[in-house]
Amino acid sequence: MSDESFDYIVIGSGSAGGVVAARLSEDPGVSVLLLEAGPVDNDEMIHMPLGFSTLFKTKWDWNYETTPQKHLAGRRAYWPRMKALGGCSSMNAMIYIRGNHADYDEWRDGYGATGWGFDDVLPYFKKAEGNTRLGDPFHGSEGPLHVEDPTYAHELSTAFRESAVASGLKHTDDFNGAQQEGVGTYQLTTKKGRRWSVADAYIRPAEGRPNLTVRTEAFVTRVVLEGNRATGVAYSRHGEDLVVRANAEVVLSGGAINSPQLLMLSGIGPGAHLREMGIDVAVESSGVGQNLQDHPVSGILNYTKDTSDVAEMLGLRNLVRWRAMGKGPLSSNIADTGAFYASRDDLDLPDIQLHVAPTGFHDNAMHEPVRRAQTTAVTLVNVQSKGHVRLRSADPTWHPEIDPGYFDDRADLDAMIGGFRRAFEILSQGPITKFLDAPWIPASSDPTDDDIIEAIGRLGQTLYHPVATCAMGTVEGSVVDPELRVHGVESLRVADASVMPRVPRGNTNAPTIMIGEKCADLIKETS
Numbered sequence: 001m002s003d004e005s006f007d008y009i010v011i012g013s014g015s016a017g018g019v020v021a022a023r024l025s026e027d028p029g030v031s032v033l034l035l036e037a038g039p040v041d042n043d044e045m046i047h048m049p050l051g052f053s054t055l056f057k058t059k060w061d062w063n064y065e066t067t068p069q070k071h072l073a074g075r076r077a078y079w080p081r082m083k084a085l086g087g088c089s090s091m092n093a094m095i096y097i098r099g100n101h102a103d104y105d106e107w108r109d110g111y112g113a114t115g116w117g118f119d120d121v122l123p124y125f126k127k128a129e130g131n132t133r134l135g136d137p138f139h140g141s142e143g144p145l146h147v148e149d150p151t152y153a154h155e156l157s158t159a160f161r162e163s164a165v166a167s168g169l170k171h172t173d174d175f176n177g178a179q180q181e182g183v184g185t186y187q188l189t190t191k192k193g194r195r196w197s198v199a200d201a202y203i204r205p206a207e208g209r210p211n212l213t214v215r216t217e218a219f220v221t222r223v224v225l226e227g228n229r230a231t232g233v234a235y236s237r238h239g240e241d242l243v244v245r246a247n248a249e250v251v252l253s254g255g256a257i258n259s260p261q262l263l264m265l266s267g268i269g270p271g272a273h274l275r276e277m278g279i280d281v282a283v284e285s286s287g288v289g290q291n292l293q294d295h296p297v298s299g300i301l302n303y304t305k306d307t308s309d310v311a312e313m314l315g316l317r318n319l320v321r322w323r324a325m326g327k328g329p330l331s332s333n334i335a336d337t338g339a340f341y342a343s344r345d346d347l348d349l350p351d352i353q354l355h356v357a358p359t360g361f362h363d364n365a366m367h368e369p370v371r372r373a374q375t376t377a378v379t380l381v382n383v384q385s386k387g388h389v390r391l392r393s394a395d396p397t398w399h400p401e402i403d404p405g406y407f408d409d410r411a412d413l414d415a416m417i418g419g420f421r422r423a424f425e426i427l428s429q430g431p432i433t434k435f436l437d438a439p440w441i442p443a444s445s446d447p448t449d450d451d452i453i454e455a456i457g458r459l460g461q462t463l464y465h466p467v468a469t470c471a472m473g474t475v476e477g478s479v480v481d482p483e484l485r486v487h488g489v490e491s492l493r494v495a496d497a498s499v500m501p502r503v504p505r506g507n508t509n510a511p512t513i514m515i516g517e518k519c520a521d522l523i524k525e526t527s
């Protein structure tokens, strides 16, 4: 072990880790080290909302891939994850959504996550939030995470919202208030039309503190254990292998793929699997890497007429406008409009979310329009299918095996079919119809169930929300307790999307930031 030591070592500077490091270092009496595998977030495409998908498969991306997915026509699904300061908050589509209140009550009641019901977590959402329009009782306006209405509006999005209202959905100007269901414009984690990541909101404002050390390009290879106590972290940086000691605690915030991978590399995980990989078992924990859930999404794409496509607006004039004022199409997050509804009449809560884009978004990208198009992306937010993350090697540089098991549970496919049918109802009436030229995918605007299943097989992909691989709770298979401490290990917590015992009904950035906020308080309370 090296001589270097810090009170707290946080692994990963993403949506949770960046928050934990910044909040812990508010106490000048403790020292904090934040280790991040990626570099500083110094690329204009990170900060330009419309640029997010240009980061895919570049040096900024961990560039993961799933196992072949039976229900995606045998394809491997590509999973982008950001490798840079701010983690996925520096790459995501910036939609500010918390999920349904019932999701958190289910964490508490269904998994033994005491202290994580909606009434418990609301203060942490509000503590994080700096909303420019909405206030009490559901919103915070003083927090570091800037949340605002989009600065750019496309006529296709407006028309879609009006058609959805004509079809019977209620208009909402707050998906995160008393009720989630309805159609509306998403609020975004941007500030004056520029991305506002956890690096912007938390890390940079804290970086000047003498008690916070932020080390980028530091690839952590394992947590060092002495007996069943975490005492430090091994990492490599610029060709050197290093070890640093933690006087108080290690907080693992590597995200839903890397956190279970790092636990297993450190000897914490399912015993038989670790032995198969040649890793000594330090602490048997059957749930590590299990329980993986993600939101699958598949688009309804239509060719359009008498309107524009954001993919054709990438010229110099708009770049100058965005740089000077944070306005225009380059400030668009592509999917500024959304809806939540139930796929069946007998459901009490929404299980479908729409992401609506004034372009043809498929294969994880906006494409140069050969023909102009519009996308209504149907997303399943209450999934039954589960998968896993497993090691493929004891070498930390190898990508783990990722199998989300998309649609392995038939109920998920049925819910998607119901979701598609409701979306087609919206697209068949009101102002949107005057812009729709011809169906693209599926090839009919009145498809059979088999047509829909075929379209999902062809276009189905991740909405980028993997969670639950280090699930919190007290039930069988839980990996961390409600204080986020790894069961069976001292001085080691996990704080990131992996601790959610069940994926919430909505995008996962704000919930992960909330987890970071609550983790910091839990540590402060026990130190």
Ligand SMILES: Cc1cc2nc3c(=O)[nH]c(=O)nc-3n(C[C@H](O)[C@H](O)[C@H](O)COP(=O)(O)OP(=O)(O)OC[C@H]3O[C@@H](n4cnc5c(N)ncnc54)[C@H](O)[C@@H]3O)c2cc1C
Pocket (backbone or CB within 6 Å): 011, 012, 013, 014, 015, 016, 017, 035, 036, 037, 038, 080, 081, 082, 083, 084, 085, 086, 087, 088, 089, 091, 092, 093, 094, 095, 096, 097, 218, 219, 220, 221, 253, 254, 255, 256, 258, 259, 262, 463, 464, 465, 466, 495, 496, 497, 498, 507, 508, 509, 510, 512
């Ligand atoms: C393309 C995309 C679009 C999305 N869109 C939205 C959206 O619009 N709204 C929304 O709410 N959510 C969205 N999400 C999801 C959301 O951003 C994530 O759920 C959230 O950021 C996850 O946070 P995390 O802290 O769990 O992990 P991350 O933010 O991924 O942080 C993990 C960090 O740990 C670092 N790390 C990992 N392993 C190591 C290691 N071995 N050593 C050192 N560092 C390591 C990583 O580089 C990374 O910085 C999107 C995600 C993606 C990828």
